[in-house]
Amino acid sequence: MRDTALLTGAILAHRWPPAPENFTEVTSDEYALRGLSSTTAAVTRLHQAYQAARYAEVGGALSTVNDAITALVSTSRGQERRQALVLECSAAVVEAKLTTKAGDGAAARVAAERAKVAADDADDPFGQAAAAYQMTCALLKLNQAAAAEELAVGSASSVAGDDPRRISWAGALTLIAAITAARRNDLATAHGRLDTAQRLADRLGRDANIGYMAFGPANVTIHRMSAAVALDDPYQLLATSERLDATRMPAGLRGRRAQFHLDSAWAHTQIDEDALAVLHLLETDRIAPEIVYTSRAAHNLIRDLMARERRREVPGLRELAIRTGVAA
Secondary structure, eight states, X not given: OHHHHHHHHHHHHHXXXXXXXXXXXXXXXXXXXXXXXXXXXXXXXXXXXXXXXXXXXXXXXXXXXXXXXXXXXXXXXXXXXXXXXXXXHHHHHHHHHHHHHTTOHHHHHHHHHHHHHHHHHXXXXXXXXXXXXXXXXXXXXXXXXXXXXXXXXXXXXXXXXXXXXXXXXXXXXXXXXXXXXXXXXXXXXXXHHHHHHHHHHHHHOSOOOGGGOOOSHHHHHHHHXXXXXXXXXXXXXXXXXXXXXXXXXXXXXXXXXXXXXXXXXXXXXXXXXXXXXXXXXXXXXXXXXXXXXXXXXXXHHHHHHHHTOOTTTSTTHXXXXXXXXXXX
């Protein structure tokens, strides 16, 4: 666990600016003394910071929180140990998300495997679903799309049911399965899975954040947009985007809101609407600057726009390019 945390820190040092020092002033030993409730709160903060696209902050705190969880697992018994294992799974899920975001599929796979082991030991079906989701993402980064799709589809079936947690996890796994189908240009399967996810979101009846997956009707719409990117269909993406008011999404879900604007920027770039593309990129930068700083997709869009720059028509582009390191 410590080696993986150090690897994550090395990735972060290369890809993101230094983490702020105010995430927590509590050491891992102090967490251990305070016990389960304090460490649970720390893991919750990790998830919240990740969803707010504060990736450096998460990376700076992971090692301390992981050390505290290791101590809890090794010293607790019975139900308290099971809860500590659930926390171990949850923290490993955050680490898998972070290393996936950093582009390191191998490290993401290690973290997802650790999450699965902890979930299996705790006999936690929702932790198992979370681990499967992150393993799917890791496999996609490792260019193992067929294995990723098989895992997502099978895992979605395993959590079928009417409990809101089951609906949320089945929906999230169905959405990632839809994206895998879109990436292999299987329009019918991608749309069929998106429609299945829509029915699950309608059953849930709200934009929830169960399991820190933000599954709900808005999330289905965002994935429809991402599927349109994979299918190279900017007009479908823009038509889909009209169904969603990103400003009404929960304030903490900055990463999801930023994805809406990043995908919209891609669509406008594809149809030579450069000014609108830049507006969406600037909004992405305002909402979640670390995404623009790290995202290969964002950098590629900025380069494409710079290559055909018409400064009077796209104010703010050059400044954004300089700020993100795309241009000197």
